[in-house]
Amino acid sequence: MVAEKPSPKRIDPAFKNLVLKEEGGDHLLRCYACGTCSGGCPVAELEATFRPHEIIRMSIFGFKDELLSSNVIWLCSFCYNCYERCPRDVKPAMVIRALRNIAARQGYVPNGIKMIAESVYKIGRVTEITDFENEARADLGLPAVEPVDIEKMKKVLKKAGLEKVLPKEE
Numbered sequence: 001m002v003a004e005k006p007s008p009k010r011i012d013p014a015f016k017n018l019v020l021k022e023e024g025g026d027h028l029l030r031c032y033a034c035g036t037c038s039g040g041c042p043v044a045e046l047e048a049t050f051r052p053h054e055i056i057r058m059s060i061f062g063f064k065d066e067l068l069s070s071n072v073i074w075l076c077s078f079c080y081n082c083y084e085r086c087p088r089d090v091k092p093a094m095v096i097r098a099l100r101n102i103a104a105r106q107g108y109v110p111n112g113i114k115m116i117a118e119s120v121y122k123i124g125r126v127t128e129i130t131d132f133e134n135e136a137r138a139d140l141g142l143p144a145v146e147p148v149d150i151e152k153m154k155k156v157l158k159k160a161g162l163e164k165v166l167p168k169e170e
């Protein structure tokens with residue numbers, strides 16, 4: 001994942017403190033770099049740039065900008081293999097979630113995630129549910145999908161730190 005030697009400017013030694021304070025990041029410093037998390041990660045098997053143990057190392061060493069601006073932290077599928085297998089209870093998946101929260105608050109969100117957040121912000125869902133979908137559900141004996149409380153969804157998105165990437169209120 002780290003192809004070139006990092007310039008000292010890109011290192012922020014205090015970054016680990018930010019991660020440690022974030023929910024889910026509090027076990028960060030327990031990591032002893034055994035690589036078990038990456039060895040059992042299904043995303044790492046498919047995507048060469050994704051290695052959870054590297055993400056943990058980079059967090060500890062202070063690769064703040066590189067991590068927060070990277071799409072890599074958004075690739076985790078939260079299968080929790082690493083969470084179960086880590087011998088040091090670092091909870092790598094939770095550290096990655098903490099990094100995403102920090103990144104979102106600083107405005108670093110990939111376009112795909114941004115589009116999903118915008119859709120949830122506007123209509124309360126990732127995709128619109130119309131009469132067509134509800135009729136199809138009725139044919140299968142399923143109840144119609146309940147309307148969403150959009151204002152509540154907006155509050156959730158803002159609380160999740162996505163405010164910077166959401167459309168401005170008119």
Ligand code: SF4
Nearest residue numbers: 031032034035037086
């Ligand atoms: S499995 Fe745990 S201790 Fe081992 S590298 Fe991953 S986070 Fe660190």
Ligand code: SF4
Nearest residue numbers: 041076077079080082
């Ligand atoms: S939770 Fe994420 S990092 Fe951990 S094993 Fe699953 S995909 Fe990999």
